[in-house]
Amino acid sequence: MSELNALHDLLKGLGDEVVRSGERIVGRRNADWSGIPAVPPLAVLYPRTTREVSQALSICHAHNQPVAVQGGLSGLAGGGCTQAGDIALSLERMNTIEDIDEIAATMTVQAGVTLQTVQERAHEAGMMFPLDLGARGSCTIGGNLGSNAGGNRVIKYGMARAQVLDLEAVLADGRIVGGVRKMVKNNAGFDLRNLLIGSEGTLGVITRAVLQLQARPGSVATAWCGLADFDRVTALLRLTRNRLATGISAFEVMWPGYYEYVLANVDGLRAPLSARHGCYVLLESVGGDPARHQADFEKVLQDCLEAGIIEDAVVAASDSDAREFWNVRDAPTAFPILMPRLIAFDISFSIADMGRVSQDCVARLGARWPGSTVLVYGHLGDGNLHVIVDIVGASDETVLQVEAMVYGLVEEYAGSVSAEHGIGLKKRGVLGHTRSRADLEAMRAIKLALDPRDILNRGKIFPDELLTRRMND
Ligand SMILES: Cc1cc2nc3c(=O)[nH]c(=O)nc-3n(C[C@H](O)[C@H](O)[C@H](O)COP(=O)(O)OP(=O)(O)OC[C@H]3O[C@@H](n4cnc5c(N)ncnc54)[C@H](O)[C@@H]3O)c2cc1C
Known part of the structure; x- marks a missing residue:
């Protein structure tokens, strides 16, 4: 009642x-x-x-x-x-852009504004909002902050958390906290903004935010590289990070299983390189002066070629070339149709471990389920691996066994069960592979302090055994 x-x-x-x-x-x-x-x-x-x-x-x-x-x-x-x-x-009706401040380079928005609208308005104002992900047309700033979204340019600009100066939120009992101040520096007490970001709607409802805008890049240089092995991938990352004055804005790695699968199965893709390599990297750098930036980019790649770090590379000569490279990387949007029963993982590790993790993952899954499809790719610069497993006719029991194997690997290598998608309902059962008992108890104590009746997103994030312990019990 x-x-x-x-x-x-x-x-x-x-x-x-x-x-x-x-x-x-x-x-x-x-x-x-x-x-x-x-x-x-x-x-x-x-x-x-x-x-x-x-x-x-x-x-x-x-x-x-x-x-x-x-x-x-x-x-x-x-x-x-x-x-x-x-x-x-x-929050869909709270979709107003309240203010664009060209001096502070900020945009103040209500939480229901879509990411794409924010990107477009920033562009019109001669600036850029760098957060970017495939769902840009439908996802909202509230959801991006609630889930601390990552996406394509984290290596240069950070996750959603790094792109917010302040936010306003409503706690479970209706009290309004925070605000829309435009300062970078604010050490006045606990940082409630960062507590709420990534809390997946369990601690409060974000209603408004001040977003930090960036200068719009004058030039984007993109290359597709073929490398012999993963050690050379990390060498390429180190060298490009050190040598490119404006840094790198994307460093996407794909293992051969992924590359060959998408070229064979996804319509409309063109192989950027004809020969086979041990690993592939899509490298992107943004800069100011187009002629100089492009020349610096090509010189660094030439040096990598001469040093034996890369076996071959092709630099995009136009936006449409770059788009073709990105199409190979963005091919996973076709996976749900090609593999309706796919088992997907969004996990993260220390960058140095990613080569061994990938090798172990493919070897262990292949040994246990011969004939399975295992595809590995990811935002290497952020330590983020995506693993896709498809086993024809897999039962629910098999799915659980695959998850146990992959999350076991995450624990073995001290990684994270969720790099950027959050825990929600889906990963509650495996959160303990990444967080200690003490971590979970501390998180639960914060939840109950801010939402003592557990009304916000009840049953999400926390494993079952913690859910049974309610403050008012
Ligand atoms: C094609 C595709 C590509 C994607 N690519 C990426 C990617 O590259 N990187 C990535 O990180 N994610 C990605 N995602 C996942 C998703 O787009 C992001 O998690 C996005 O940030 C969710 O925003 P939303 O508005 O749709 O939130 P919702 O799905 O509605 O909610 C997400 C979470 O945030 C909470 N929430 C929503 N609004 C608020 C609010 N106002 N205050 C507090 N909490 C709130 C919800 O309760 C929920 O826990 C992708 C999804 C798709 C479909």
């Missing part, structure tokens, strides 16, 4: 423009891209202001009503999915 009382009070306080239920939400998508099925929510809240978010949460808190926090629902961990008894809180 408590949920009916909550709905009654929400309607009374916020009206049916904000609170929608029944017929008005039939057919709505309530799940993200994780593949985890969602249970239809009791209602969906569409607040327009921070004040309305605050009102909504204080009513839900009073009624012990669980709330699923949702941005663009492009997440890959199930963080935004609704579960039995949830009310969904969507």
